[in-house]
Amino acid sequence: MAETITVTLPELPFVPAATGEELIAVWKNDRLGRIDQASLRGTRTYSGPSGPPTLPADIMALRPKLNDRWRESDTGDEWKVTSLEPFTWARDGNVKGADGVSNVPGPAGAPGPVGPSGPSGRTQTKFAAQTIPDWRAVILDVDDRFRLADPSNPLHRQRVIGVVVSGGVSGSSLVAQTAGDVRGPDGGFTGGSTLFVGAGGALVTTPPASGWRQIVGTAVGAGQIVVALGEARVVSDEGTALFLPDGGFSSPASADEVQAGQDGSKYVTPSALNPALSGKLGLAAMLQAAASFNQPAATKTILDWLADLMIEGAELRALGFKGDGQSHPLSERFGTGTAGLTAARAVFPRAQSLNEEIDGHAIQRRIDIAVRDGYASCTVLPRGSVALTSFPINSTATIACHVTSPGPATIKCVGTATGCWVHGTEASPAASPFTWRGVDLDSASSAATTLLITFFGSPNIGRGQCLTLQKARFNRGTRGWLIGDMPRGLTVDDLQVFGADFQMQAGGGIEIKVTAACTYGSFTYSWKDVIVANYTWGWDWTSVAALEGVLFTGCHAYNGWGLCRVVNNRPAEFYYSLLWEFNGCDWEGLGFALDFYRVRGVRVRGGFWIATPNTASRPLPTGTVTDNDEVRFVNFRDVSDFNLDGMQFAAGGPGGDAVRTNFALVHTDAKCSFGVIQNSSIFTDHATATCAFRLSGDRLATIVERGTKLLLWWGAPPVTLYAGTGDQPYQISESDVAAQPGTVSDAGYYRLKGLSTQTSDAQGRITVPLPRRSGGALPFFRQAPHVTPVAGNSNTAAPSLSLISTSSTSFTVALAGNAANVTVAVYWTAEGV
Incomplete structure (x- = not known):
């Protein structure tokens, strides 16, 4: 007879439900034996400052088992896992008690007297x-x-x-x-x-x-x-392979086995479960066949192996989910023709064609069941799975939508799908929270795609944290993510959004729209460790309603025009989009790192900001407003209260962009005010640069440039140029005045000095010009300064000087006795605003 492994065990009793106390089969010392489940699993105690976690992802991270405990560290309250399906924490006493005495039950005492028999069951x-x-x-x-x-x-x-x-x-x-x-x-x-x-x-x-x-x-x-x-x-796709025979992994010896010498009181391992038998289906092969996308490590125990299969995506597999990255149309399961489509719709009511992928329908059906029964939708994709969908999966109607995976998992849109996932649209917005963790999106569709759409619209959702996305990659979408009318509390952490390689997409990798329907306001966005590449804009914001409080930390945009564009077109003239902060962010692109319109309260700290040559001669992006197509790292229009601190600028040589002669690092237009540009470091060999800073503003001396370090500055352009009329040009540049030489305060009080050697005219007078700002047109002084002239050497004895007149552009002195044709070195200082 076939080789068998035997062990003496009693017949297993029936139990009403899984409690963790059932006997299960285990390998030990090359034999198959039975121990109770709780003994195998053991128990652990976790702790934290509050009660046990309730979110599925947080619970799953603990990998809890029956009888595991959770202890609240501050109060001593304890809970115990009493059920896994459904998962239940049950309160189990307090280890401190009212006076530091434990309230946890102690060991059981001696048994009491036997009571009368009760009813059966x-x-x-x-x-x-x-x-x-x-x-x-x-x-x-x-x-x-x-x-x-x-x-x-x-x-x-x-x-x-x-x-x-x-x-x-x-x-x-x-x-x-x-x-x-x-x-x-x-x-x-x-x-x-x-x-x-x-x-x-x-x-x-x-x-x-x-x-x-x-x-x-x-x-x-x-x-x-x-x-x-x-x-x-x-039920698995392999039929009954995963369902063990009566008695578990082993069963009583048959009559033939007893006749062959087997002990009738012993249980034997069925040959189909014995991996040592040649030509038979071993247990490992059987389990791997049930989850080809999730082959556990050989070192895993049988129990952990089974747990992986039963917990990760069990509900999806029950609907036919494959997740192996291969095409599995509905026709593969339901056949062809009208009868096949009818059979498919009996399981998947949304089916439109037998060519549609079963993976997408399995996920959609799970969501629709949750909507029907009034539950939050929780989609758990098995680790390592790649699910194909031929249409955007829709979770708009859910009470709450949670999408997660315990390991890398991907949803890929194929065929002519316009994306992977939709949680609301502008025409049909969502009114429920949305959470996304550990699931990547990809596009192999022949149509233009937006991989993820989250569009909100209910005023009641304007409270609390309503959208969280962590640890994901969005690849090859025409647009990575569209966020519409997002209310308070968006948190994004560890996201990569990459367009198709070597192809700059026309729009934003992440596009945010705030429409007039967003009457509750769109506040408090947090972006951390996000990378966007191969899109015209990393982030592209348009708003006609309230948009306030956006924080970027360690975010980056590459291979496009800019990192972030914000266009605030709210009709109310008084409203400005408020509070934008960038900490340690980097950019590399063709010319517009930050393009802001009607924004107030901008803080940029550090980061490396690099412009590359426009070798493909691409035109400026649609909607970008500049003067004469001037390329700018920072383009501020109607922006006030800004601070650009410690930015490091670099611009490559003109290369294929040789025809461009207008290039600036920071531009402020005639409606800007109250800004500081400080401690910049400039590395550039862009010989055709117009200037580093082009400054104008809506009032005198409210924009300040100071502390700039010119580490490399070719082509001899001025550091600062001034634009506009009236008070607009009269902004403050420390770099400009230092070249005269001179100094200036943040309030615009200048101190200049110089030496002018001239010959007095027939009336014995000398007129000395005062320095002008970069560009040669504008004076530093708005009004006549206070001038102190002192005569130096001359072709005769040094005469005394008398100050006759002063203006913002010059002053005139007269020599003693009105001596004519005397050459005098006039040392002077000028102070004023």
């Missing part, structure tokens, strides 16, 4: 939520009423509470047997047969071929059964 009495016939398996619905168990509904798995023996109409009080022996009307059962949950909760001897299956008991006679609720297991 247990029961639950509830009202019926629908008409329930005799002999039906039921669940407890959200309203604490009995409802018929449905093995095709993933949300019913592990929720069977018992068997209703005598049924009744909706609203009637019914009794469900939860365990033990029970008699009732003739159900047509055959004694000794195993009973499963069937369609409509019926007790059947043939288990369902899809969805989930669960043993609920064994028939004693036509109208008598023993209720023993087993585990509800997901």
